[in-house]
Amino acid sequence: MTTTRAGEVVGIENLSVSFATDAGTITAVQDVSLSVAAGEVLAVVGESGSGKTVTARSILGLLPETAATRGAVVLRSKDGSAQHDVVALSAKQLGELRGRDAAMVFQEPSTALNPVYPVGWQIAEGLRAHGKYNRAQARAEAIEVLRRVGIPDPEERIDHYPHQFSGGQKQRIVIAQALVLDPGVIIADEPTTALDVTVQAEILDLLRRCRDEFGAAIVLITHNMGVVADLADRVAVMYSGRIVEQADVRTLFSAPQEPYTRQLLASVPRLGEGRARAEERAAARAPGWADAAPAVAARDLRIVYPGRFRRPDFVAVDGVSFAIRPGEVLGLVGESGSGKTTIGRAIAGLTRVTDGSLSVLGTEMRGVREKAFRPVRKRIGFVFQDPASSFNPLLTIAEAVAEPLVVNGRAEDPRAARSRVDELLEAVQLPRSFGDRFPHELSGGQRQRASLARSLALDPELLIADEPTSALDVSVQARVLELFAELQRELGFACLFISHDLAVVDLLADRIAVLYRGRLVEEGTGAEVLGAPQHPYTQRLLASLPVPDPDVQAARRAAWQQLA
Amino acid sequence: MSTVAPVEESPRTDPARRGWRRLPVVHQLRQSVGLQRGMLVTGLVLTGLFLLTALVAPLLAPYEYNQLRDADGPFGAQQAPSAEHWLGTTVGGYDVLSRVIYGSRTAVMVIVVAIVLSLFAGVLIGLLSGYFGGWLDRVLVVVCDAVYAFPALLLAIVMAIVISGGQSSLFGGILAAAISITVVFIPQYFRVVRAETVRIKGEAFVESARVVGAGHWRIMTRHVLRNATRTLPLILTLNASEAILTLAGLGFLGFGIEPTAAAEWGYDLNKSLSDVTSGIWWTAIFPGAAIVLVVLGLTLVGESLNDLADPRLRSRRAAESGETAETSVVPGGSLGAGPAGLDGIEGRPR
Numbered sequence: 001m002t003t004t005r006a007g008e009v010v011g012i013e014n015l016s017v018s019f020a021t022d023a024g025t026i027t028a029v030q031d032v033s034l035s036v037a038a039g040e041v042l043a044v045v046g047e048s049g050s051g052k053t054v055t056a057r058s059i060l061g062l063l064p065e066t067a068a069t070r071g072a073v074v075l076r077s078k079d080g081s082a083q084h085d086v087v088a089l090s091a092k093q094l095g096e097l098r099g100r101d102a103a104m105v106f107q108e109p110s111t112a113l114n115p116v117y118p119v120g121w122q123i124a125e126g127l128r129a130h131g132k133y134n135r136a137q138a139r140a141e142a143i144e145v146l147r148r149v150g151i152p153d154p155e156e157r158i159d160h161y162p163h164q165f166s167g168g169q170k171q172r173i174v175i176a177q178a179l180v181l182d183p184g185v186i187i188a189d190e191p192t193t194a195l196d197v198t199v200q201a202e203i204l205d206l207l208r209r210c211r212d213e214f215g216a217a218i219v220l221i222t223h224n225m226g227v228v229a230d231l232a233d234r235v236a237v238m239y240s241g242r243i244v245e246q247a248d249v250r251t252l253f254s255a256p257q258e259p260y261t262r263q264l265l266a267s268v269p270r271l272g273e274g275r276a277r278a279e280e281r282a283a284a285r286a287p288g289w290a291d292a293a294p295a296v297a298a299r300d301l302r303i304v305y306p307g308r309f310r311r312p313d314f315v316a317v318d319g320v321s322f323a324i325r326p327g328e329v330l331g332l333v334g335e336s337g338s339g340k341t342t343i344g345r346a347i348a349g350l351t352r353v354t355d356g357s358l359s360v361l362g363t364e365m366r367g368v369r370e371k372a373f374r375p376v377r378k379r380i381g382f383v384f385q386d387p388a389s390s391f392n393p394l395l396t397i398a399e400a401v402a403e404p405l406v407v408n409g410r411a412e413d414p415r416a417a418r419s420r421v422d423e424l425l426e427a428v429q430l431p432r433s434f435g436d437r438f439p440h441e442l443s444g445g446q447r448q449r450a451s452l453a454r455s456l457a458l459d460p461e462l463l464i465a466d467e468p469t470s471a472l473d474v475s476v477q478a479r480v481l482e483l484f485a486e487l488q489r490e491l492g493f494a495c496l497f498i499s500h501d502l503a504v505v506d507l508l509a510d511r512i513a514v515l516y517r518g519r520l521v522e523e524g525t526g527a528e529v530l531g532a533p534q535h536p537y538t539q540r541l542l543a544s545l546p547v548p549d550p551d552v553q554a555a556r557r558a559a560w561q562q563l564a
Numbered sequence: 565m566s567t568v569a570p571v572e573e574s575p576r577t578d579p580a581r582r583g584w585r586r587l588p589v590v591h592q593l594r595q596s597v598g599l600q601r602g603m604l605v606t607g608l609v610l611t612g613l614f615l616l617t618a619l620v621a622p623l624l625a626p627y628e629y630n631q632l633r634d635a636d637g638p639f640g641a642q643q644a645p646s647a648e649h650w651l652g653t654t655v656g657g658y659d660v661l662s663r664v665i666y667g668s669r670t671a672v673m674v675i676v677v678a679i680v681l682s683l684f685a686g687v688l689i690g691l692l693s694g695y696f697g698g699w700l701d702r703v704l705v706v707v708c709d710a711v712y713a714f715p716a717l718l719l720a721i722v723m724a725i726v727i728s729g730g731q732s733s734l735f736g737g738i739l740a741a742a743i744s745i746t747v748v749f750i751p752q753y754f755r756v757v758r759a760e761t762v763r764i765k766g767e768a769f770v771e772s773a774r775v776v777g778a779g780h781w782r783i784m785t786r787h788v789l790r791n792a793t794r795t796l797p798l799i800l801t802l803n804a805s806e807a808i809l810t811l812a813g814l815g816f817l818g819f820g821i822e823p824t825a826a827a828e829w830g831y832d833l834n835k836s837l838s839d840v841t842s843g844i845w846w847t848a849i850f851p852g853a854a855i856v857l858v859v860l861g862l863t864l865v866g867e868s869l870n871d872l873a874d875p876r877l878r879s880r881r882a883a884e885s886g887e888t889a890e891t892s893v894v895p896g897g898s899l900g901a902g903p904a905g906l907d908g909i910e911g912r913p914r
Contacts, residue, residue: 022595348775349775350771350774350775374777377775377776377777378776378777380775382771382772382775384768384771384772385768386768389767389768389769390768390769390772391769391772392769392773392786392787392790392791393769393791394790394791395786400769403773403776403778404776404777407773407776407777407778407779407782408776408777451772454772454776457776458776
């Protein structure tokens with residue numbers, strides 16, 4: 001058995017993992033060697049499919065049975081008294097190890113907790129599995145750990161069920177579950193990806209305390225370079241199953257060695273990058289542009305989802321007023337549940353307007369009939385969030401892109417529309433031959449570009465983009481955003497760009513509107529909103545956004561802590 | 565690492581070359597391993613034999629199904645198996661082998677008619693109900709639940725009496741049996757298609773079709789229907805075996821088809837009831853075995869297709885470590901399952 005060096009909790013040596021799939025054997029991880037020192041935060045970054053999750057899960061032996069593992073994963077207990085090669089252990093021995101020596105924090109807190117048991121029971125489950133505690137002791141331990149992860153009134157809250165907690169609190173409970181047996185290392189698999197930026201900052205703060213107060217080492221898996229800069233001590237960059245670069249966090253950000261790392265860092269959107277471009281565009285506008293009839297005008301817009309079974313109605317959008325002038329990009333920012341997607345859907349006629357006024361290309365949307373709105377539809381394009389589900393899996397890309405043309409009578413059938421489809425595919429930088437492929441044969445970025453082609457098929461005057469890049473890897477996101485900006489410049493459509501990411505919106509938008517709980521709290525140019533935010537929520541949002549630079553982020557963190 | 569650009573290419577095989585391998589059953593057969601493959605192959609062989617027998621019944625059977633005599637005179641009733649009558653004769657004086665072979669024809673016809681009728685009706689109302697929702701949906705769901713609540717055979721008997729007065733000719737009998745089975749099956753197709761439609765209606769690609777201005781009918785046929793029929797082949801095979809059981813049950817209870825009009829296993833079983841106690845085994849064993857084997861074959865096919873369609877139930881060959889392409893990646897899949905889920909997460913490679 002390989003031995004670990006002193007002070008090391010995890011030692012991975014020449015790890016290779018391959019999976020049996022329908023398409024044959026696929027190697028996910030190849031010859032990876034890593035080590036994690038006690039009390040250290042090691043970030044493993046990479047795009048989806050780079051093998052970062054598989055590597056981290058192999059530390060706990062949490063791989064599906066179709067996996068074949070080679071190499072050694074040595075896990076040392078916190079006090080250094082024992083060490084095991086996880087690859088060679090039986091299921092029973094693994095069970096003893098998990099939780100005690102290494103624990104896991106999952107990405108989606110709402111699915112990581114069992115909805116039919118109180119959270120205290122679930123935390124105590126780990127204690128019971130290792131069989132050292134009686135009921136009262138386990139409960140006391142659970143209350144203690146809940147207190148330490150920052151759940152208020154733990155004595156009472158311990159008997160509550162998962163749905164009674166918010167997303168951020170649920171993630172705290174998942175972390176408490178990992179901490180309760182005081183493990184030497186915690187594997188955190190994208191622990192903040194499912195959370196809003198403001199909540200993300202709090203969870204990152206808690207993870208930092210896990211290391212400082214509990215002395216646990218953390219293996220942090222993430223694709224967010226801002227999170228890495230905020231939390232990590234050391235970074236390992238993975239690309240297609242191998243580690244391409246491993247360095248101290250400061251070294252990696254200031255002097256990346258490998259071209260891939262440099263490219264990855266370059267594709268991260270940073271605040272303030274789009275400001276110059278927006279000013280350029282503003283200067284180039286013809287005089288009198290501001291007085292032109294707006295493409296979209298909302299006044300005191302209110303959208304309510306009726307409550308069911310005597311539940312109160314849910315007000316998704318409350319008294320929002322804004323305008324999008326022709327050729328202008330309005331960025332709409334807000335956290336989940338703030339009503340930003342609802343506004344986008346209302347403009348596209350997918351959700352009814354309850355009150356106030358919403359005028360889209362001259363048509364009043366309040367109480368509009370489907371028949372009256374149909375002629376307007378062809379002047380609107382819509383790009384959906386998830387490229388995986390926005391294409392009919394049984395139609396080829398060419399057929400899907402031709403659909404708007406066929407439906408609106410511009411072409412007899414998809415074949416007749418093919419020349420126009422080819423033009424469109426070329427406009428979004430996809431080879432013509434991709435038209436004959438099916439959606440699942442394209443990568444996420446390619447699919448999102450095809451989605452853009454479809455939305456532009458009818459030369460729309462208005463485009464609604466609902467989080468078009470949130471499902472994409474950061475390097476792919478950069479290319480899609482670039483393409484988007486280019487097409488907007490060429491075709492000059494007005495655009496509502498919805499996103500939760502301030503940096504992305506800043507890159508594209510002429511003006512930015514910030515939504516908070518259905519209300520518009522701030523609106524203005526990028527320089528105004530991001531440079532000198534007025535509303536406390538915008539200030540908090542801005543301060544919570546981690547930037548991909550460890551030193552700057554440390555300063556920002558201090559500012560955020562003062563704000564909180 | 566010399567390549568800088570992230571991999572955005574996806575592998576693609578030549579559609580012409582992989583053509584026949586993607587055919588429904590062939591594809592699943594190639595995909596299966598071990599016990600699952602054994603089950604599927606057994607089922608396919610049994611089903612194939614059944615269909616083949618039905619197809620060439622006149623060539624296989626030594627006599628007609630309703631033949632009572634040949635050149636040498638009457639066959640005689642309840643004759644033990646002999647050189648002239650390999651499986652003996654029935655109480656009515658028919659040749660057992662011929663009737664067993666011809667019985668497969670009746671079974672195939674009933675299955676086809678029943679499934680075609682229930683498929684069209686069930687899919688259509690399922691699609692409309694799921695897509696439009698509202699009061700139509702509520703009424704249809706209640707009606708289908710009510711049909712579910714009846715024992716299938718009881719309902720089939722009622723339908724048989726309503727349609728044909730209980731007894732009838734070849735086509736009357738087949739149609740009566742088929743329609744009574746149809747009534748029982750419509751709710752199954754209705755439920756599956758409705759559930760799928762409700763799910764697909766919320767998918768982004770349907771909304772995207774709405775956004776470009778497509779009408780309801782176009783969305784329903786082009787976007788929803790084709791995506792909603794994915795699980796139908798599985799129900800189809802399982803229903804086929806159930807249809808045989810219902811047909812046999814009807815025949816056994818005396819609501820089947822006259823022996824002069826067609827050969828029917830259930831009817832023969834009914835007539836052989838008294839034989840069993842008097843030691844005449846051949847009149848009951850062979851039609852009974854035919855029913856069991858056909859039902860077994862169809863069920864095996866259905867169940868294995870069902871298992872293979874679900875990635876979590878499908879068994880795979882063990883991964884060979886090593887020799888793979890440089891840029892291979894994990895296609896999400898199994899790792900996406902939740903922390904508490906994922907069958908076999910405890911399993912370790914040996």
